[in-house]
Amino acid sequence: MDFNAHKPIYLQICDQICDRILNGDLKPDDRIRSVRELGAAFGVNPNTIMRSYEQLQNDGIIYNKRGIGYFIAENAKETVMETKRKQFIDESVPELAKKMQLLHISANKLLELLAQYHMDQPDD
Amino acid sequence: MDFNAHKPIYLQICDQICDRILNGDLKPDDRIRSVRELGAAFGVNPNTIMRSYEQLQNDGIIYNKRGIGYFIAENAKETVMETKRKQFIDESVPELAKKMQLLHISANKLLELLAQYHMDQPDD
Amino acid sequence: MDFNAHKPIYLQICDQICDRILNGDLKPDDRIRSVRELGAAFGVNPNTIMRSYEQLQNDGIIYNKRGIGYFIAENAKETVMETKRKQFIDESVPELAKKMQLLHISANKLLELLAQYHMDQPDD
Amino acid sequence: MDFNAHKPIYLQICDQICDRILNGDLKPDDRIRSVRELGAAFGVNPNTIMRSYEQLQNDGIIYNKRGIGYFIAENAKETVMETKRKQFIDESVPELAKKMQLLHISANKLLELLAQYHMDQPDD
DNA sequence: GTGGTCTAGACCACC
DNA sequence: GTGGTCTAGACCACA
The missing domain is CATH 1.10.287 (Helix Hairpins)
Structure with a gap:
């Protein structure tokens, strides 16, 4: 993934996930990749991914199971x-x-x- | 004037001036307000206004008469x-x-x- | 059972067992369910249940008969x-x-x- | 300030600010200290303070003026x-x-x- | 000066 | 293994 320089990376990652939800690629209760995994895949620091996930969780788009990972919310x-x-x-x-x-x-x-x-x- | 939080104030001021040029409110060789004046009017640091004017000058939209002020360019x-x-x-x-x-x-x-x-x- | 997101699951399980002891549902020398059984019932990793039982055992609230199971202590x-x-x-x-x-x-x-x-x- | 070890520092800072709002110490449009300043005062990394401020901003308790600082919201x-x-x-x-x-x-x-x-x- | 984003790396609790 | 918090330090845009 290559990032637009003028928009925060973490928001671009949010957008990308939202897009995948909208086009049906990600469905409710699907697990999304761990912060480390996605960070490695995108060549980005895990903290940055964490920030995206926090944002999405605040918006009620994903939820978290402790020690397991993040999942797409029911009505995401x-x-x-x-x-x-x-x-x-x-x-x-x-x-x-x-x-x-x-x-x-x-x-x-x-x-x-x-x-x-x-x-x-x-x-x- | 109230400013959108996600766009730099100085660019919003540029936009506002451009809009006024487009709708005919400002015409070639009209003098625009001084940085101090406009800063006070907008409740904004004069440096910020200065930055807007520099931007517009670079784009050839306004010009400067030293010690006098800024003016709308001919073909603005x-x-x-x-x-x-x-x-x-x-x-x-x-x-x-x-x-x-x-x-x-x-x-x-x-x-x-x-x-x-x-x-x-x-x-x- | 659904778990509060802000308290460790293993502690919530401890609490639930303590509550059942206090309200008389569990009495001294009653056998409590195995880690596997309870894990399945709660949809939780057996390791997590194990951790709860260890905690309760340390507190002297339950005791262990090897190969048989966990039991409510006398003065629980x-x-x-x-x-x-x-x-x-x-x-x-x-x-x-x-x-x-x-x-x-x-x-x-x-x-x-x-x-x-x-x-x-x-x-x- | 000394922090409870079992609650995130950034949340304890949020609480402290909320308390000061409740007891009238901080009033609407008061500026609160910059992230660097408060970080130094608390012996805490500015990023941690930033996180508190983000949280409070999301909750509509403080607002931000670009390049100036954070302020207590009107109806905080x-x-x-x-x-x-x-x-x-x-x-x-x-x-x-x-x-x-x-x-x-x-x-x-x-x-x-x-x-x-x-x-x-x-x-x- | 201010906030905002990001990295690298650490340590922790929890599953 | 997972997320969560925190530090230190960097760099940037903005006022």
């Missing part, structure tokens, strides 16, 4: 989905709208730009 | 517009596309969300 | 009672007093709160 | 009070009730024990 997918959608609607959309207005970019133009990025997703 | 609006559009297309759009895909938000849904924010802009 | 109830009362008076009460003071909870309020939990115990 | 006292009271009622009280029942300690006996610890607090 819903939690992540809800959190991210809320963020999207409350932050990304207004910001986007503001930019479009200032830059004179119409909705049509936006659709055109998005078309390049395989927007073949169903609504839900 | 075009410069800003071009820079921001490039950023929008190269950064915002791909990021947006990725989020929409993960969150199963369709283009239609996006338009619907945007509609709340007065999308009555012409293309150009 | 008295031992437990004495130990726990000492703990209660030396640790729980001061801690309680400190909290009540900080949170402005009066003795009356405390009695009121306790009333919900069937405080029909005689003194002794 | 209420937040702390509410959190701790909830904890007291939901956790301490039932646990206390259970212990009293098992150890045959009556409400009167409890009051007697508490009396030593200056229980001259008003209700509220």
